[in-house]
Amino acid sequence: MTNEELLLNNLARHISLEQTEIDFFFSLLTQKTLKKKAFLLRQGEVCKTENFILSGCIRMYTIDDSGQEHIVMFGVEGWWTSDLYSFFTGTPSEYYIDALEDAVLLQITKERLELLYEKVPKFERFFRILLQNAFIAQQRRINQNLSYTAEQRYLDFIQKYPQLEQRISQKQVAAYLGFTPVFLSMLRKKLSQS
């Protein structure tokens, strides 16, 4: 699947478009490559784009008072990523976004997105559906953090994202699940023995 097809698929899953509408949409996008460890966004900056991931792996995270990183979301090819709050309100972000692997993105700015909504209102629906899915995924995560033990959450994670677990370090998995890498190591040992 080519890059363009990846995004076309993503669109077609939710709305049906004329070729001219597709072309117009693509004309609004710019491509960006991001080397591993390079930042797409830093805390304090305003997030100017929504980003469709063509390849690679990125994370969005905060750093707490004691210097620890906490990952609020991962993104891989086929996913959209952005700090929506900063993007929509124009206020500085609380988050960092950087690449865990070299990545290629398609970006759209807020101005161009507004233009897109105006010219092709169907896209308003498309982005609402994306948001809806992201909302639901977050709600699940909140509920799991409240209801499940660390072990249950880890098992759930590797079952749900088996490919992802292979691609990122355990340190990143722990920063997503909400415990320490040391504890994850102990967990894995315990699970491999039983």
Added chain:
Amino acid sequence: MTNEELLLNNLARHISLEQTEIDFFFSLLTQKTLKKKAFLLRQGEVCKTENFILSGCIRMYTIDDSGQEHIVMFGVEGWWTSDLYSFFTGTPSEYYIDALEDAVLLQITKERLELLYEKVPKFERFFRILLQNAFIAQQRRINQNLSYTAEQRYLDFIQKYPQLEQRISQKQVAAYLGFTPVFLSMLRKKLSQS
């Protein structure tokens, strides 16, 4: 402020409407009263409505394997509440929604919402913005659950929702913040002493 004004305000904050559009919107709503402890939705049922809370207090929660309740969201007057996943996909909900205080709601069904989007597309924007705000609030919560101690989360909660803390039991607060009522009681004692 009358009931109708509460919702009008909520609308006006995000989109501007003609009187006929407002009237049409209101014609699609039905009012529902909910006695304390009465269910708006049970696990396994399909969520048929989005609900605007005119008065009272509701919660959305799950019950885990060991019988404990975990609250994923509260709602008070002026807020919208629903299980969006079930609402949009038509699949059975994983959640319960019930009233912590006698409540009055304005409800809109999915069919009527689709009709509304069709006749007055501005509403698509309105509901997207609502969703956006809810998304952002959830993202904050995920990050806080990862980054903060129980004590920090409690202090943050009472600072952010001082009115709410007065209206609901500590048991509900604990079920929202993710620890036991016993621990909350200990926390409060410790905080009152220092």
Added chain:
DNA sequence: GATAAAAATTAAAGTAGTTGAAGAAATCAG
């Protein structure tokens, strides 16, 4: 391919939050 840097493992001691149980205080239903 050698060296440096980052990640993962292990162990031991410490802490935050849970569990269970019992009594006191508050709320609810008739």
Added chain:
DNA sequence: CTGATTTCTTCAACTACTTTAATTTTTATC
């Protein structure tokens, strides 16, 4: 107003998870 139910508090024992620190393994760099 009364008894019944639910909520809150307190205590002590327990467990899940953290912290620190030392060692090994893996990955990155020139």
